[in-house]
Amino acid sequence: xxxxxxxxxxxxxxxxxxxxxxxxxxxxxxxxxxxxxxxxxxxxxxxxxxxxxxxxxxxxxxxxxxxxxxxxxxxxxxxxxxxxxxxxxxxxxxxxxxxxxxxxxxxxxxxxxxxxxxxxxxxxxxxxxxxxxxxxxxxxxxxxxxxxxxxxxxxxxxxxxxxxxxxxxxxxxxxxxxxxxxxxxxxxxxxxxxxxxxxxxxxxxxxxxxxxxxxxxxxxxxxxxxxxxxxxxxxxxxxxxxxxxxxxxxxxxxxxxxxxxxxxxxxxxxxxxxxxxxxxxxxxxxxxxxxxxxxxxxxxxxxxxxxxxxxxxxxxxxxxxxxxxxxxxxxxxxxxxxxxxxxxxxxxxxxxxxxxxxxxxxxxxxx
RNA sequence: CCGGCGGUGGCGGAGCGGUCAAUCGCAUCAGACUGUAAAUCUGACGGGCUUGUCCCUGCGUAGGUUCGAAUCCUACCCGCCGGACCA
Numbered sequence: 001x002x003x004x005x006x007x008x009x010x011x012x013x014x015x016x017x018x019x020x021x022x023x024x025x026x027x028x029x030x031x032x033x034x035x036x037x038x039x040x041x042x043x044x045x046x047x048x049x050x051x052x053x054x055x056x057x058x059x060x061x062x063x064x065x066x067x068x069x070x071x072x073x074x075x076x077x078x079x080x081x082x083x084x085x086x087x088x089x090x091x092x093x094x095x096x097x098x099x100x101x102x103x104x105x106x107x108x109x110x111x112x113x114x115x116x117x118x119x120x121x122x123x124x125x126x127x128x129x130x131x132x133x134x135x136x137x138x139x140x141x142x143x144x145x146x147x148x149x150x151x152x153x154x155x156x157x158x159x160x161x162x163x164x165x166x167x168x169x170x171x172x173x174x175x176x177x178x179x180x181x182x183x184x185x186x187x188x189x190x191x192x193x194x195x196x197x198x199x200x201x202x203x204x205x206x207x208x209x210x211x212x213x214x215x216x217x218x219x220x221x222x223x224x225x226x227x228x229x230x231x232x233x234x235x236x237x238x239x240x241x242x243x244x245x246x247x248x249x250x251x252x253x254x255x256x257x258x259x260x261x262x263x264x265x266x267x268x269x270x271x272x273x274x275x276x277x278x279x280x281x282x283x284x285x286x287x288x289x290x291x292x293x294x295x296x297x298x299x300x301x302x303x304x305x306x307x308x309x310x311x312x313x314x315x316x317x318x319x320x321x322x323x324x325x326x327x328x329x330x331x332x333x334x335x336x337x338x339x340x341x342x343x344x345x346x347x348x349x350x351x352x353x354x355x356x357x358x359x360x361x362x363x364x365x366x367x
Numbered sequence: 368c369c370g371g372c373g374g375u376g377g378c379g380g381a382g383c384g385g386u387c388a389a390u391c392g393c394a395u396c397a398g399a400c401u402g403u404a405a406a407u408c409u410g411a412c413g414g415g416c417u418u419g420u421c422c423c424u425g426c427g428u429a430g431g432u433u434c435g436a437a438u439c440c441u442a443c444c445c446g447c448c449g450g451a452c453c454a
Binding site: 229231250269270272273274283303328330331333334 | 393394402403404405406446447
């Protein structure tokens with residue numbers, strides 16, 4: 001694969017790559033490149049993580065970058081998820097979570113053996129460099145900036161938090177440097193951490209990121225955040241933005257990788273999906289990011305009485321048809337539900353087996 | 368540790384001695400309307416059933432006062448704010 005193709009693959013369907021110009025330099029270096037994505041062990045794996053993030057992970061793997069999934073148990077603890085109990089979180093991380101991400105990767109056609117999992121607490125154990133880097137990052141970042149950055153934990157800016165939460169961004173940034181990762185991949189919501197990483201990159205004493213003698217900044221790759229299935233609400237633009245994201249805490253706004261066929265159908269059926277409207281329309285969003293990310297062409301079935309089947313060769317064609325009113329929400333929904341049922345079959349089957357099933361049930365008992 | 372304020376249903380938030388299972392808003396669920404959803408309207412929304420001017424549980428926890436307490440008193444726990452301490 002030539003460099004141009006690599007750059008295209010890494011950049012495709014992302015919200016942004018900071019800075020895209022630096023990709024060419026990196027790929028031309030002929031050194032092993034390392035990718036990182038940190039994930040909190042916050043609950044069941046939904047399609048945002050399982051399919052969108054993992055698709056990008058696969059893009060990295062496909063261009064020959066070594067991919068690392070950082071199971072952020074400490075961060076999860078700080079963020080009070082799963083009862084804020086570190087031992088429980090660890091167990092779920094190396095059990096359910098690892099299992100789930102692997103099988104999600106498989107759904108996308110990847111080989112789970114390519115995934116390198118790192119448990120945060122293992123990584124931190126007896127790791128002076130990491131803790132020194134935490135302090136190093138902190139010394140190069142102001143308190144107010146850290147306070148603003150708590151949005152990466154899903155907290156409202158300016159909200160009340162315990163002090164540990166202010167440690168979180170510094171730890172996340174330190175993960176990148178202490179691990180020596182060239183690519184910091186995350187959802188767009190994690191932008192603040194990655195921007196801090198780039199801002200402090202030239203000032204770190206303990207573990208600057210280097211190629212040869214040259215200090216480089218980690219390249220931030222931010223993937224799209226899938227829209228939730230419920231109607232976005234809120235007065236301010238900001239509220240609107242947050243309310244439309246898929247969220248584990250809103251049970252029916254998300255589909256989980258192991259949801260049953262009936263659940264998938266039920267959730268899609270009750271999904272917000274205004275006719276002719278393609279902005280803020282979750283079903284349209286899903287078609288773009290979950291389906292056209294992997295299909296050259298799709299055929300949508302439609303009752304002959306409504307005019308017969310459709311064939312679309314790219315998202316733009318579908319979008320145009322939908323906007324015109326030609327493609328009806330119900331036909332689109334049926335297609336998406338059917339597609340997801342097939343795509344997720346390996347995950348569903350896997351979590352029907354006794355061991356994984358037990359892991360899932362243990363997790364559900366905690367929520 | 369001291370002081371102030373506060374802890375009510377999934378959430379927000381009324382009530383401040385009886386008529387309180389607790390106004391109201393949101394969320395949720397069901398139905399009507401649309402080839403989906405949304406919006407709108409109707410109903411349900413602590414639990415139970417024999418569905419009733421029925422029973423049980425209930426307003427941070429434990430006691431107390433009172434014929435009667437979510438409402439008053441005491442202690443304790445938790446949260447926020449301020450202060451004190453600071454080798």
